[in-house]
Amino acid sequence: DIQMTQSPSSLSASVGDRVTITCRASQGISIYLTWFQQKPGKAPKSLIYAASSLQSGVPSKFSGSGSGTDFTLTISSLQPEDFATYYCQQYYSYPRTFGGGTKVE
Amino acid sequence: QVQLVQSGAEVKKPGASVKVSCKASGYTFTTYGFSWVRQAPGQGLEWMGWINTYNGYTNYAQKFQGTVTMTTDTSTSTAYMELRTLRSDDTAVYYCARGGDTNPMDYWGQGTLVTVSS
Numbered sequence: 001d002i003q004m005t006q007s008p009s010s011l012s013a014s015v016g017d018r019v020t021i022t023c024r025a026s027q028g029i030s031i032y033l034t035w036f037q038q039k040p041g042k043a044p045k046s047l048i049y050a051a052s053s054l055q056s057g058v059p060s061k062f063s064g065s066g067s068g069t070d071f072t073l074t075i076s077s078l079q080p081e082d083f084a085t086y087y088c089q090q091y092y093s094y095p096r097t098f099g100g101g102t103k104v105e
Numbered sequence: 106q107v108q109l110v111q112s113g114a115e116v117k118k119p120g121a122s123v124k125v126s127c128k129a130s131g132y133t134f135t136t137y138g139f140s141w142v143r144q145a146p147g148q149g150l151e152w153m154g155w156i157n158t159y160n161g162y163t164n165y166a167q168k169f170q171g172t173v174t175m176t177t178d179t180s181t182s183t184a185y186m187e188l189r190t191l192r193s194d195d196t197a198v199y200y201c202a203r204g205g206d207t208n209p210m211d212y213w214g215q216g217t218l219v220t221v222s223s
Contacts, residue, residue, distance in 0.1 A: 034210060036210075038150075044202075046211045049209040089152075089210070091207075095152055095166045096205060097152065098152065101149045101150075
């Protein structure tokens with residue numbers, strides 16, 4: 001199974017900050033990576049797919065980059081509605097696996 | 106617009122089974138598969154498996170082999186996930202999500218809380 005490791009597991013940030021979250025795969029996954037945002041009591045929401053493609057309707061303050069084993073999610077200017085937990089997930093091979101999550105608080 | 110609407114919360118006793126439904130609308134049902142993901146209280150996301158809505162092919166996580174069955178009903182555009190021999194650690198919110206094979210997961214259902222308690 002491909003292990004997905006996110007860092008940090010949590011971070012403290014302020015409105016207006018630039019935030020970067022990293023995700024590392026235990027083996028190469030090309031660009032088959034998705035980023036999700038989850039708020040308490042809600043279903044995950046897709047932000048980025050194929051490592052860097054913005055999901056329809058997602059604001060451009062979110063961006064993704066990387067390929068192979070190392071990936072990043074960046075929020076260019078953190079807004080109050082962006083405080084949430086973020087997960088990466090690989091869809092390169094089965095079983096699909098998620099990172100452990102990064103809580104932005 | 107794409108919508109996935111799941112069935113309501115369930116309370117089950119250990120050893121019982123639960124069947125969660127996920128009704129899709131707003132697109133052609135058989136053009137995307139479905140993934141099922143669960144989240145135990147305060148924990149991360151756990152992939153359970155995927156079903157091809159066109160031919161019924163499934164791919165289950167090793168952990169759930171033998172206890173989970175995923176099916177679809179194309180006449181009602183509904184996906185189902187049945188989990189048998191429930192244990193207390195199966196208490197979780199269960200989500201369906203469109204995609205997850207060559208297409209990434211994009212739209213998600215609202216989640217179904219399954220509580221397993223004696």
